[in-house]
Amino acid sequence: MPRNERTVLVTGGSRGIGAATALLCAREGWAVAVNYTRDAAAARSVVQTIQAAGGQAFALQADVADEAQVLAMFARIDAELPRLAGLVNNAGVIDLGARVDEMSVERLQRMFGVNIVGSFVCAREALRRMSTRHGGLGGAIVNLSSAAARIGAPGMYVDYAASKGAIDTFTLGLAREVASEGVRVNGVRPGIIDTDIHAAGGLPDRAHQSASLIPMQRPGTADEIAQAIVWLLSDAASYTTGATIDVTGGR
Secondary structure (H helix, E strand, C coil), X not given: CCCXXXXXXXXXXXXXXXXXXXXXXXXXXXXEEEEECCCHHHHHHHHHHHHHCCXXXXXXXXXXXXXXXXHHHHHHHHHHCCCEEEEEECCCCCCCXXXXXXXXXXXXXXXXXXXXXXXXXXXXXXXXXXXXXXXXXXXXXXXXXXXXXXXXXXXXXXXXXXXXXXXXXXXXXXXXXXXXXXXXXEEEEECCECCCHHHHCCCCCHHXXXXXXXXXCCCECHXXXXXXXXXXXXXXXXXXXXXXXXXXXXX
């Protein structure tokens, strides 16, 4: 498709995997809506990098766990960017390592509100714009899961792992629900990736300290995850839906 005639929304696009995905999407000719929750400066930096290379991008603040904020974000995309044809459900949170018998309801509500409900609501709004059932021209959704969904993260992040297990099921079910409506839905399941999400979990050096657990003996990079995401968004993946790709270094 000609440059900048379609938009991809990358939630949590101001840093880490989201920022790498936004930058690579722009290089592939997408207009990019860069969603962020709090770090406006980081989102602006991603947008400025895209614009400096001749691309089109826009920073949009919204907490994906808040439906009203999500609706306002999509309304701005409708008004200010080309038609929406892609969604990367990347926004997610983690918490300090804890056992299940130590977890508060507040922690669980935040975890599931952002990681699960946020992904559902963003997908719902994207489908209302992309699905042929709603008069759309089709598109693609990529949901970010985690290798934790397979491993369970005992003693650390069982709640996070459970939220990503839900995303795996969501990806499969939604893909089959809309397969005849011009929308493909796939997932990417990163392993241990060298981003600052580990600091949010209280273990800033976890990626490199865990290298011995990975068959390739190193953590992955945000760019390596972005490559898989952008392929799934692209026409090169036109017959792929309902798949979740492990990008884990063999773990």
